[in-house]
Amino acid sequence: MSIIKSVYDNEEVIIDAILKLHCTHPIQLDPTYSKGNFYKGKIKQPKLKYDIYPQSDDVIKANAESLPIENNSLHTIMFDPPFLATKGPSLQKEDNSNRINKRFGVYPTEIELHTFYINALKEFYRILDKNGILIFKCQDKVSSGKQYLSHVFIINEAEKL
Incomplete structure (x- = not known):
């Protein structure tokens, strides 16, 4: 029997605990796969890997808001979307500032970022089966x-669906 703690110091252990507690299937889809850092350890690679800007040949170019997947066909999705919104001038600088923004991209406004979240949630609701699980990695923040x-x-938007 494994112990499930409430405090962790790395993402891999957190994801493993979520899978053990809530999921009867491994992660089947990661629509924002990037370089697949979640899957470098003991978390099994998802069968379906998508990204707007694929970083490797085994990742298919697709947007999380519209995926080429049948309705009600998946059990478990891992979603690690962008979480930043800014129009700041630092995005134009050719230096090491805003490295995360420059690597993963940002939305110009919080409204556009939240619209992306809503559209992605609708798409996941469409492709997940009745008892499907969405693991949604998010981050609270302070901006301006x-x-x-x-x-x-x-959570509120997911409940509306």
Whole structure:
């Protein structure tokens, strides 16, 4: 029997615990796969790997808002979307500032970022089976002095669906 803690210090252990607690199937789809860093250890590679900007040949170019997957056909999805929105001038600088923004991309506004989240949730609702699980990695943040509780927004939008 494995022990499931409530505090972790790395993503791999957190994802493994989520899978043990809630999922009867391994992760089948990662629509924002990037370089697949979640799957470098003991988390099994998903069968379906998509990204807007594929980083390797085994990743298919697709947007999480519209996936070439049949309705109600998946059990488990891992979603690690962009979480930043800015129009800041630092994005134009050719230096090491805003490295995460430059690597993963950002949305110009919080409204556009949240619209992406809503559209992706609708798509996942379409492709997940009745008892399917979505693992949605998100991050609360402060931007320009305003706090955004992304997890609350996401939960509320998912409940509406």
